[in-house]
Amino acid sequence: MKVLVVGSGGREHALCWAIAKSPKCKKLYAAPGNAGIAEVAECVKIKAEDVDGILKFAKSEKIDFVVVGPEAPLVGGLVDKLEKAGIKAFGPSKKAARLEGSKAFMKDLMAKYNIPTADYGVFDEPDAAKDYIIKMDGRVVVKADGLAAGKGVIVCHNKNEAFAAIDHIMIERAFGAAGDEVLIEEFMPGEEVSFFALVDGTTAVAMGSAQDHKAVHEGDTGPNTGGMGAYSPTPVVDAAMHKKIMKTIIQPTIEAMAAEGYPYKGVLFAGLMVANGQPRVLEFNVRFGDPECQVLMARMNSDVLEALLACAKGKLKDAKITWKRSTAMVVVMAADGYPGHYAKGSQINNLAEAGAIEGVEIFHAGTKFKGKKVVANGGRVLGVTSIGKTVKDAQDKAYEAVDAIEWPDGFCRRDIGWRAIERK
Numbered sequence: 001m002k003v004l005v006v007g008s009g010g011r012e013h014a015l016c017w018a019i020a021k022s023p024k025c026k027k028l029y030a031a032p033g034n035a036g037i038a039e040v041a042e043c044v045k046i047k048a049e050d051v052d053g054i055l056k057f058a059k060s061e062k063i064d065f066v067v068v069g070p071e072a073p074l075v076g077g078l079v080d081k082l083e084k085a086g087i088k089a090f091g092p093s094k095k096a097a098r099l100e101g102s103k104a105f106m107k108d109l110m111a112k113y114n115i116p117t118a119d120y121g122v123f124d125e126p127d128a129a130k131d132y133i134i135k136m137d138g139r140v141v142v143k144a145d146g147l148a149a150g151k152g153v154i155v156c157h158n159k160n161e162a163f164a165a166i167d168h169i170m171i172e173r174a175f176g177a178a179g180d181e182v183l184i185e186e187f188m189p190g191e192e193v194s195f196f197a198l199v200d201g202t203t204a205v206a207m208g209s210a211q212d213h214k215a216v217h218e219g220d221t222g223p224n225t226g227g228m229g230a231y232s233p234t235p236v237v238d239a240a241m242h243k244k245i246m247k248t249i250i251q252p253t254i255e256a257m258a259a260e261g262y263p264y265k266g267v268l269f270a271g272l273m274v275a276n277g278q279p280r281v282l283e284f285n286v287r288f289g290d291p292e293c294q295v296l297m298a299r300m301n302s303d304v305l306e307a308l309l310a311c312a313k314g315k316l317k318d319a320k321i322t323w324k325r326s327t328a329m330v331v332v333m334a335a336d337g338y339p340g341h342y343a344k345g346s347q348i349n350n351l352a353e354a355g356a357i358e359g360v361e362i363f364h365a366g367t368k369f370k371g372k373k374v375v376a377n378g379g380r381v382l383g384v385t386s387i388g389k390t391v392k393d394a395q396d397k398a399y400e401a402v403d404a405i406e407w408p409d410g411f412c413r414r415d416i417g418w419r420a421i422e423r424k
């Protein structure tokens with residue numbers, strides 16, 4: 001079959017790498033892709049957000065199956081339009097994508113169906129928001145309702161910071177229309193984990209847990225990024241916790257979505273806070289995490305394309321999905337200055353040598369070709385991914401590969417996986 005993957009990050013490179021291995025995949029395209037993706041797929045110059053452009057290409061090339069990486073085209077209704085044109089797609093409908101596209105929708109759904117999460121209030125007016133903060137009488141988190149490229153969340157230490165956050169979002173309109181409404185949440189202490197499940201509308205199959213490292217510097221310090229590294233599975237989610245997450249969070253959420261008339265298809269990504277043996281939802285995302293997708297793809301043993309197709313066809317019950325028992329890790333290499341200002345265009349060498357280390361795959365997150373050379377073309381540039389028997393083993397391998405890469409203008413965190421390693 002002819003498959004099209006939408007997106008251009010490390011997540012999409014990992015998806016393309018896994019899909020290309022399927023005997024079912026006869027031709028693979030990526031829109032727009034990157035220099036690493038170009039090794040396994042034909043890249044077409046259409047932006048991921050260009051819903052109509054992608055639809056037109058999928059129709060004219062007679063694509064059989066479209067796998068959507070990022071949230072923007074999902075929230076923009078790409079899957080609805082493709083299905084209307086008779087093209088199968090992996091990802092939720094526009095209405096179901098509101099689970100990520102609107103925090104108020106997500107929180108109201110959880111409240112209605114008793115899915116464990118932080119207490120909250122939703123406000124479209126700054127004074128009412130501030131009254132609620134006074135009433136909460138404790139640490140709060142202030143969030144812009146709409147999509148704000150992962151930046152619309154302000155964790156506040158006291159009332160004054162919370163008031164300033166309201167002014168920043170609602171009066172200064174720092175995130176534009178995403179700040180028409182704000183959500184004020186109780187601060188949840190604990191350890192953060194990501195949990196992923198494949199969903200076909202009614203059936204959910206767990207993909208398992210991962211832990212991201214959002215802060216830019218070692219020891220989880222400095223500003224937040226899209227994610228500087230991840231590993232999977234994580235020891236916080238043992239067999240009992242895994243069961244609890246499926247039973248109290250994933251299953252009730254897909255039942256709730258179906259009951260509300262928006263059956264969920266695709267991957268459900270739950271951001272969780274775990275404290276005292278109890279998981280609570282921080283947020284849902286309607287796509288794979290990036291970089292978490294790299295470690296999930298590295299760990300999946302069975303045919304990824306068949307698993308994704310089973311979601312689109314409502315046939316997950318019959319799918320045979322198996323996982324490697326090993327731990328996978330991804331260390332993100334970013335351009336100097338990220339997540340602030342960074343330069344593009346610096347040359348990266350020795351990628352083939354690093355990628356030849358056994359159990360290592362180098363996924364490209366933001367690269368392009370300049371002649372025959374690979375150059376940096378984004379903030380997060382590479383996802384150095386490894387498989388090992390333990391977290392430490394995977395970590396040693398990932399950093400061996402990082403050290404083999406020659407890129408003086410990039411950096412990475414040297415402590416990915418530290419929580420799991422310190423636990424032992």
Ligand code: AMP
Nearest residue numbers: 118141153185186187188189271282283
């Ligand atoms: P979100 O985009 O909603 O996941 O928020 C971004 C980050 O802010 C999360 O990954 C958490 O580290 C933190 N955060 C968000 N909401 C809360 C909360 N209610 N309690 C504690 N931390 C939070």
Ligand code: GLY
Nearest residue numbers: 226227289290291
């Ligand atoms: N790595 C976190 C995310 O993709 O949202």
